[in-house]
Amino acid sequence: MFSAIISQLRTLWQILLHTFSGYETVQYPEEKPYLAPRYRGRIVLTRDPDGVERCVACNLCAVACPVDCIALQKTEDEDGRWYPEFFRINFSRCIMCGFCEEACPTYSIQLTPDFEMCEYDRQNMVYEKEHLLIDGPGKYPGYNFYRVAGKAIGGKAKGEAENESPPVDIRSLLP
């Protein structure tokens, strides 16, 4: 009981001492805080080192999204590469939790340190693929999903991916 009261008084005293400590916050927007590259802000879709869309429309970001604000549809180009026919993020619902980035198996979807995306009209918060897609690889410059995946695409035949042996000759009788 006594120690509890002392504890409360000690708390009061320590908070009082904060009168003499400076501010932790900055005067936004005149001053801007430093945001780390891994800050979770506006979402972008990146391209792999070859300059092709990284997104393979696997839907994992959409299913990881707790507010269900990502919708996309898979389609395929003539090379057999999967990509999204449309990719839509409703930022008016997004909570910038970063689950989509964690779920993404191709490092395609990434969160950036930009959070200043206010709009007067909510409809403008709906971003389509052309708004999301950037020209570079973002935070993971070297990664190319199709270089490690087994699926053959144009320019990468079976057995040409990393860590793969050439296709098996099934007609061989050698042991």
Added chain:
Amino acid sequence: MSQSIWLTGIVIFGTLFGVIGGAAVLVWFERRLLGLWQDRPGPNRVGPFGAGLAIADVIKLFAKEDWVPPFSDRIVFIFAPTAVMIAMLLGFTVVPYAPGIHIADLNIALLFFLGMTSLAVYSVLLGGLASNNKYALLGGLRSAAQMVSYEVFMGLSLMGVVMMSGSFSLVDIVNAQENGWFIISQFLGFFVFVVAGIAESHRLPFDLPEAEHELVAGFHTEYSGMKFGMFMLGEYLGVILISAMITTIFLGGWLGPDFLPPIIWFGLKSFTLVCFFILLRAAIPRPRYDQLMALGWKVMLPLTLVNLMVTGAVILMMEA
């Protein structure tokens, strides 16, 4: 006599505008102070030091849609916020700011003050009930139980002071402190009165009736616009009133060294107490509801009774 009427008139209007204005400014001041203690600037954009926020807030409250929920008990719903304002403002009638500067020197001033603070519970209770909303009702219920519990020893804690000064008149009580403030002789009474005072004005850490983590906004969940403003104003009036009362009863009221006029002393002491209330808000978390009740009934009430018995015994011994 006529001068006295003029003076009373000035005091009445001074009090009215002073405390209401003070309460409005307090809205801004509290947030600046909280900011200071939380290592951030707080509201500093509107006007010098952000002080314009007080006016902006009032304008905002007046401009907001004054909505009465269709499912509520309309008359009671509208009456509830006014009750707290009336009760708190009436409480100020007995406060002696300086020798001769007061609205009324009642010989039962202390009881009148206790009565007025008790009336405030109606506002919260009726507001909660009339809103016809689960959260509001729970808030109202909590508030009623909390007020009833803390009322008991709030009154009793002052009885030591009454015994020592031999009067219910606040002017007499202040005068009785010429030779030493009651905070020293009645420290237990002071401690209990401060705790009960916080609980009565349901300020943090005893804001369970409106605990926003559990009850959305408690009894005033359905209130908006100026009706909500009146609840908020009532709360800040309560803070000022309790501070003024503590000053009067335990801190020697206007008494102080002569280099400052008495009314300034009174103001300074009250202001410090208001700051202390805000410090409590910045520092101490809210207890659980059962802890609140246990503290009231199992700690505070026995403490008050012990204080009363000891005070009585000492006075009897001194007289004997």
Added chain:
Amino acid sequence: MAKIIVDGTEIEADESRNLLEVLLACGEDLPYFCWHPKMGSVGACRQCAVVQHRNQEDERGRIVMSCMTPITEGAIFSVQNETASGFRASVVENLMVNHPHDCPVCEEGGECHLQDMTVMTGHRDRSYRHLKMTFENQYLGPFIGHEMNRCITCYRCVRYYQDYAGGSDLAAFASRDRVYFGRAEDGVLENEFAGNLVEVCPTGVFTDKTLSEHYTRKWDLASAPAICTGCSLGCNISVSERYGELRRIHNRYHGEINGYFLCDRGRFGGQFVNSENRIPRCGQRNSDQKFEPRSTDDAVNDISTLIKDAGRIIGIGSARASLESNYALRQLVGEQNYFSGLDDIEAETANLHLRALHSNLGIASMTEVEDCDAIIILGEDVTNHAPRLALSLRQSSHNAARSLAHDAGIPLWHDAAVRGLAQDKKSPVFILTPYADRLDDVSTAAIRLSPREIADTGFALANAIAAPDDTDSENLLVAQMKTVLMSARKPLIVSGSSLKNVEIVKASLNVAVALKKINPETRLVLAGDECNTLAVATLATQHMPSPGESADLMIVVENDLQRHCSPEAFSDLLANVSHLVTIDHSDSRTVSASHYVLPAATFAESEGTCINNEGRAQRSYGAFKSKDEIAPSWLWLMRLAAACDKPSCDAIDDLLHECADAIPGLAGIVAAAPDANYRGHGLKVNRMTHRYSGRTAMRADVNVHEPQQPGDEQSALTYSMEGINQSAPSSVKAYTWAPGWNSNQSISKFQDEIGGHLSSGDPGKLLFSVDTPLEPLLPASTSGKALDLVPAHHIFSSDEMSSRSSAIRDAAPAPFAILNAETASNLDVGQGDGLKCQSGNHHITFQVAIDHNVADDCAVCLFNGDSAPLFLTTADLMRDQDWTAPDTANLIGSDRMSR
């Protein structure tokens, strides 16, 4: 029953089962790959390992494969102990050594048995440091995609394809760890049940190409329990939607009908729902003979005025529409004005079918078919007319092997042993058809006879069976069949309407009647024409308006009349009717000829009841709310009835109750599924999975403010993620899922025994259970022509709706006529020539293929929408001199085109 101890708990187990089945049945999560409930065990994948202890003292035990372990009294097993689970984790790790990093671009992901099993065993990191093996893929046709890298060599595909479905063009190639599952060369998979590879393969080697075109993960699909409309069998399907489009059709387990498998028509034939031939809005023909869009209200008002003013109204229903739509039409126009829309032959066979159902013969379910041990197929092309039945018939041909195994004390789940013991021994199967049948490879005798001869043989067989024992038939075939049928434990007569010959159906009934007197175990299966032929035959007393019958207004519901009457009769009908109103979902010649068109919903968008060939009423539900003005036919008819102040219902449940009360035979339809008031734990049944994604973004391009989910007042289901799925009754359960089991294999959690009935009862309600014996029917005297025009059904061409699906269209053959050399020379045509069939003004030219395996004097011609009317009348056959062959020679199923 034997008692075994699993992880210290005593379990009662059936001794005819293996340990894996017992453990799965009691809810244990034990991984497996090569075992399949319908294909038994081979112990190839080593994944279902458990530890067996000698006795209570034996703590170490030994590892056994649960799928190869029989149940013995008092056996002690540990499933969860470290040795067993560690072994299983290392097996998965080995299987995954060459598995590519493909899940994001794999159609199986999210419902992959391999994913589930890997997670279940806890394997995560690949410790093998060397290169991954790769394989080239093959083109396997328009339905199935091939990605061989993903293979874990469980052998399920070839065991299914060769042993279960009887296919010969998918095999295991190469040796050791280079084993390859595919065809000898690129090409279309020939088997009609190849689509099941998608579900049989535990990973993504075989995937659904039609789904991949607009791919959606299982968790993003909104599904509904539907009934396949492809044929008369009423297989249960799960139809799935995303973005307002039908995405795929998946098998929905039914213990009595389709079990684990569907045919390719059912699986890939639903895409007509997305076709550009759909009718999107109400239309009226204006003075320029063009269709003008009308609003729903205007159209209903106009048509109700027509109804009010009309002297006589004719209503023509349809065998492909739901029972509710037909009944609502019957209510609107009155019983005496309601026609079923069946042609004469269809109506007559349907009535024979109903007579069989109303007698003690009954119609066997497909599970019963699989139990029969002697089969006579009388003039029915099962594979192309009621495809799923052919798969069951193929299983019953293995009953000889099963009885051998039984006698030898080999458990039936021991697949390799049972097959090895039996070698080529098959149960007797006699196939009497005019042309080569896809079941010929399992037949004892495949005899090619013309339809008339088949009927005659059937009647002779019935007489021979009914006759006293000592009189031998002079016909050797009849005597042979008689011997087989008489000695069988459970003989089965299979017939149907595929040859459009009533006499054959009569003959098969007679055989069944005669045999039933001798062996009460006798079973009969009749394949009907369409998914609801029996329902309309029950509702209607008349089938087509007779020539010259006139009316002020004719309302046609979901029927292309040109499929059911000759072009002359069709124009005659139109000439005698002042106004024609058609309610249909897809464009047809009838739609084009009508004055008003109302857009109907398909099976994928609306609720309705179907009655299948065994008289089972089953409710089908739509996966999504139809777009714009499209509404179920019964809703249009209810609106029309309300608009012209006739007695009408508001809800489909009321309609069903009214129908059940009005038609004595249909009293059971109400019990086929729970009504709209059904709630489980206070909730309806969800269509969307609980992890449905993108709800706040999928419509955001149109409007960022999300609309409310559409409500469904008509059924127990809801267009929502909230609701019961796992505890839902089987007839309304939209999709199969259990925690840790994302693939369709989770069905074992919902069966009362592995491969048995669903624990909440198999969906549907059998109607017409009457036990009165049937008297033999008298053959009609037939005076046919010398040359028979014989309809050849084709799985991808003959069904009206599925043939409009894009992938099915790719696989469908061009019109062909198969003749034997003699008939061909009589007609003066040769291989590749055009054979012109002329009936009145209507003619079609078929490309001739010479095949010795065709009965004499039969011109076997493809039955499809265009050629259907030819088979109703007598047609003249001649060589088409002006005809040139199209580029692709694409004649019969086994020669399906390869790109």
